[in-house]
Amino acid sequence: xxxxxxxxxxxxxxxxxxxxxxxxxxxxxxxxxxxxxxxxxxxxxxxxxxxxxxxxxxxxxxxxxxxxxxxxxxxxxxxxxxxxxxxxxxxxxxxxxxxxxxxxxxxxxxxxxxxxxxxxxxxxxxxxxxxxxxxxxxxxxxxxxxxxxxxxxxxxxxxxxxxxxxxxxxxxxxxxxxxxxxxxxxxxxxxxxxxxxxxxxxxxxxxxxxxxxxxxxxxxxxxxxxxxxxxxxxxxxxxxxxxxxxxxxxxxxxxxxxxxxxxx
Numbered sequence: 001x002x003x004x005x006x007x008x009x010x011x012x013x014x015x016x017x018x019x020x021x022x023x024x025x026x027x028x029x030x031x032x033x034x035x036x037x038x039x040x041x042x043x044x045x046x047x048x049x050x051x052x053x054x055x056x057x058x059x060x061x062x063x064x065x066x067x068x069x070x071x072x073x074x075x076x077x078x079x080x081x082x083x084x085x086x087x088x089x090x091x092x093x094x095x096x097x098x099x100x101x102x103x104x105x106x107x108x109x110x111x112x113x114x115x116x117x118x119x120x121x122x123x124x125x126x127x128x129x130x131x132x133x134x135x136x137x138x139x140x141x142x143x144x145x146x147x148x149x150x151x152x153x154x155x156x157x158x159x160x161x162x163x164x165x166x167x168x169x170x171x172x173x174x175x176x177x178x179x180x181x182x183x184x185x186x187x188x189x190x191x192x193x194x195x196x197x198x199x200x201x202x203x204x205x206x207x208x209x210x211x212x213x214x215x216x217x218x219x220x221x222x223x224x225x226x227x228x229x230x231x232x233x234x235x236x237x238x239x240x241x242x243x244x245x246x247x248x249x250x251x252x253x254x255x256x257x258x259x260x261x262x263x264x
Contacts, residue, residue, distance in 0.1 A: 014074045020047045022071050023055040029069065033058055035184055037067065047071075089194045092201060093233045096226040098156065098218070099140040100243065101234030103203075106131040107158070107224060109214050134158040135193075135208060135234070136221075137246060143218070155215045159246070161193070164205040173207060182207065188252065191245040193234065201232050208242065210249045 026040055037058040045053055051071035058067040068075040093102070111128040136143075137159050142152045167173040173182070183192045189211040196203040225231060234242065 009077070009079050011078070012076045015072060016074075018051050018071050020051070020071055022069065023047070026056055029056065029058070033067070036060055087237075088235060089238050090196045090198055090201075090232045091235055092198050092230050094228070094230045096222040097145070098136060098138075098143045098221060098225065099233060100136050100138060100143070101239035102136040102225070103161065103232045103234065104134045104136070104158070104221070104225065105231070107134045107216075107221075109134075109216065132214070133161045133163075134214065135161050135242075137213070137243070139243075151218060154218055156218050156221050158214045158216060160209045160212050160214070161206045162209065163203060164207070167207065179205070179207075185245065189249050191242050193242070194238070196232055198232065201230070203232070208245075210246050 023042065026042060030037075030040060037060050041057040041059075043053070043055050043057065045055060052073070054068040054070050054075075056067075056069040058069075060066070065076060065078040068077070093099075108129050109132050111130050113128065135158060137157045138153060143156065145151050162173075164173075164179070172178045178187070179192065181187055182190045189209070191208040191210060193206040193208060195205050
C-alpha cells in the first residue's frame with residue numbers, strides 16, 4: 001500500500017488583518033501573477049459579508065494550482081497530476097548512437113589560438129583541446145546512421161551547459177530570481193533544464209547557453225560516447241522545448257520601427 005506513495009495535493013495559507021477593499025487590488029495581483037496565472041475570477045460578494053469568503057480566484061496556466069484571495073487570507077491549493085511521472089525528463093543510454101538532447105560531460109573541443117596566423121608555420125600549428133559539458137542540438141533524424149554507415153550530416157551542433165553550482169559567482173546567475181526569469185523564457189539565449197537523479201547520474205539544474213555553439217565531427221563524437229559507460233539523454237517533450245528556445249533565439253528580428261508600448 002505504501003511502497004510507491006504519490007504526493008498529490010498540498011495547501012498553503014497566509015493570514016493577515018482584514019482588508020475590506022482587497023478586491024480593488026485585483027489588477028495589481030493580476031500583474032504580479034500574469035506569467036503563471038490566468039485572469040482572475042472576481043466573486044461579486046458585498047464587502048461587508050463574511051470576510052473569509054474568496055473575492056478573487058486565480059487559476060494557474062498549467063491547471064494544477066489555484067490561489068483564493070479573501071479579505072483575511074491567501075490560500076494556495078496545488079493538485080499534482082497522478083500521471084506526472086509518465087513524462088520523465090531523462091533516460092540513461094549507452095553506445096555510439098547519438099540523438100538530440102544527449103548530454104556529454106567533459107567532451108573535447110578544439111580551441112584555435114587568436115594569434116594563430118602571427119608568424120607561425122601553418123603546417124605545424126598545434127590546436128589546444130579543452131573539455132566542456134555539452135548538449136547535442138542537431139535533430140535526431142539527421143544523426144540517424146544509414147545502412148551505409150553514414151548519416152545526413154558530418155558535423156554535430158552542440159551548446160555548452162553549466163550546472164547551477166558552477167555559477168555561484170556569476171554576475172547574473174548567482175541569483176535565484178534570474179534562474180526563475182530564465183526558466184520563464186525571459187532570457188533569450190539561455191534555457192533551463194531540470195535536475196536529474198538517475199542512478200549515478202545526479203545533476204543539479206542546468207543552464208544551456210544557446211549563444212555559444214560548437215560543431216564537432218560526428219565520427220569523433222560517436223567514438224567519444226562509445227567509450228563512456230553511459231550518459232543522460234533529454235527526452236521529449238523537453239528536448240523539443242529546448243529546440244524551440246534555440247530557434248526562437250536565432251530567428252528573432254529587430255524591427256526598425258516597433259509598435260508603441262501599451263500602457264494602462
